Amino acid sequence: MRSWDQQPADPADGRYAVRLRDVTKRFGQGPTAVLALDRVGADITPGTFTAVMGPSGSGKSTFLHCAAGLDRPTSGVVRLGPHDLAALGERRLTELRRTRVGFVFQAFNLLPSLTVEQNITLPLRLAGRQAQADWFDHIVSAVGLRERLTRLPAQLSGGQQQRVAIARALVTRPEVTFADEPTGALDPETARDILGLLRQAVTDLHQTVVMVTHDPMAAAHTDHAVFLSGGRIVDGMDAPSADRVADVMSGLRRAA
Numbered sequence: 742m743r744s745w746d747q748q749p750a751d752p753a754d755g756r757y758a759v760r761l762r763d764v765t766k767r768f769g770q771g772p773t774a775v776l777a778l779d780r781v782g783a784d785i786t787p788g789t790f791t792a793v794m795g796p797s798g799s800g801k802s803t804f805l806h807c808a809a810g811l812d813r814p815t816s817g818v819v820r821l822g823p824h825d826l827a828a829l830g831e832r833r834l835t836e837l838r839r840t841r842v843g844f845v846f847q848a849f850n851l852l853p854s855l856t857v858e859q860n861i862t863l864p865l866r867l868a869g870r871q872a873q874a875d876w877f878d879h880i881v882s883a884v885g886l887r888e889r890l891t892r893l894p895a896q897l898s899g900g901q902q903q904r905v906a907i908a909r910a911l912v913t914r915p916e917v918t919f920a921d922e923p924t925g926a927l928d929p930e931t932a933r934d935i936l937g938l939l940r941q942a943v944t945d946l947h948q949t950v951v952m953v954t955h956d957p958m959a960a961a962h963t964d965h966a967v968f969l970s971g972g973r974i975v976d977g978m979d980a981p982s983a984d985r986v987a988d989v990m991s992g993l994r995r996a997a
């Protein structure tokens with residue numbers, strides 16, 4: 742069996758934070774089966790911010806779940822850095838998710854009985870690791886939570902709670918952070934702050950972020966947008982602007 746520390750077979754694999762090759766995901770069987778992803782390929786370069794877009798039901802969440810090792814594809818290859826996820830058993834996959842992947846969800850998903858600081862460092866404690874003081878300080882400053890480390894989530898606004906979730910995602914210095922509609926529950930002004938923070942995590946902290954979003958304004962904060970339709974990647978755009986993204990999205994909705 743391949744060890745997860747083994748060198749990759751294709752030397753190019755190690756250059757990407759995430760690689761999907763021919764990834765297909767089928768839910769169910771027979772006439773009611775749904776092909777949620779249909780031979781999808783994607784290369785996510787380290788230190789980039791990518792938006793995954795597409796109409797409702799186009800496969801965005803399935804893409805994110807397969808790329809993040811939350812779900813296993815029916816066929817195809819998913820690599821996180823040099824690691825082929827299919828080669829990992831459940832225990833190692835869980836460990837890899839905990840230490841090499843950050844998650845930010847629409848619903849924040851903070852633990853209500855833990856303070857801000859305890860929520861941020863939770864992934865490290867689960868992995869039996871200590872916080873690196875410099876990095877912890879760095880991200881706490883970046884997300885602007887230094888004065889609120891002893892608060893509980895219920896004492897914070899939605900935007901502040903999402904800042905905690907972003908700090909928690911970054912605390913392990915993951916290979917990649919996946920954000921699923923991270924601004925979906927926020928008012929437009931707070932949403933802009935949170936998108937600016939994700940942008941800053943990429944530009945200043947050299948992190949890699951992949952964000953599922955419906956919102957062309959959100960995509961405009963990213964370096965690259967990929968568009969899914971019917972489970973396939975049908976388009977891509979560098980340096981996306983909200984207007985160009987909205988045009989592509991309208992076209993995809995009309996065609997759907």
Ligand SMILES: Nc1ncnc2c1ncn2[C@@H]1O[C@H](COP(=O)(O)OP(=O)(O)OP(=O)(O)O)[C@@H](O)[C@H]1O
Nearest residue numbers: 768775776777795796797798799800801802803804
């Ligand atoms: N667990 C599941 N069982 C059966 N079908 C599923 C399952 N998860 C997703 N699907 C189907 O797969 C397709 C893609 O779903 P997915 O949630 O990935 O789309 P999406 O683009 O994220 O949609 P939305 O924008 O509405 O969240 C849809 O047809 C959906 O109904």
